[in-house]
Amino acid sequence: MELLLGLMGGAIGGNVAGGVMKHAGLGFIGNSMAGIVGGGLGGQALAMLDAGGAGSIAGGGDIGAILGAVASGGAGGAVLMIILGLIRKMLVR
Template sequence: MELIPLIIQLVSGAVGGNLTGAIFQKISLGTLGNSILGILGGGLGGQLLSMVGISLGGDGSLDLASIIGSVAGAAVGGGALMTIVGFIRSLLSK
């Protein structure tokens, strides 16, 4: 895997995790927790997209459609993982 697509996925995932934490404050894990889960979810989301066939820079090119798809997938993956873990944490704390 090339470095630039991975960096884009991880940063997008962190943004997605923090955005989800800002929207759903009851399940927020704080900036650090949201960022860590967002990074993990962004990496997983990017890998899932590449398995499906939507890859960023797989052939050495970075076209706009691939970048947008990767950013969206990683942000959704980061937000989804943060939501799942935050929801489970809120259920266990009751």
């Protein structure tokens, strides 16, 4: 469930970042795809960092785990979309 929430958060984060950085945006589909990939990677990276620690992102249905999964996915999606958008912009020149 956390992976799905991270992917959805990533899609949202990618589109928000694309809207904010219009010059580096990849379009709706591109922003969404980059966000989904980044959301999955960001969520997995955060889960590996937790590795048996507090467990707030590793399971449970509490609001903290849900918000953590969405936030980490959104941040990962936004970061990857910005990186890919800037690379694309540099290559177009």
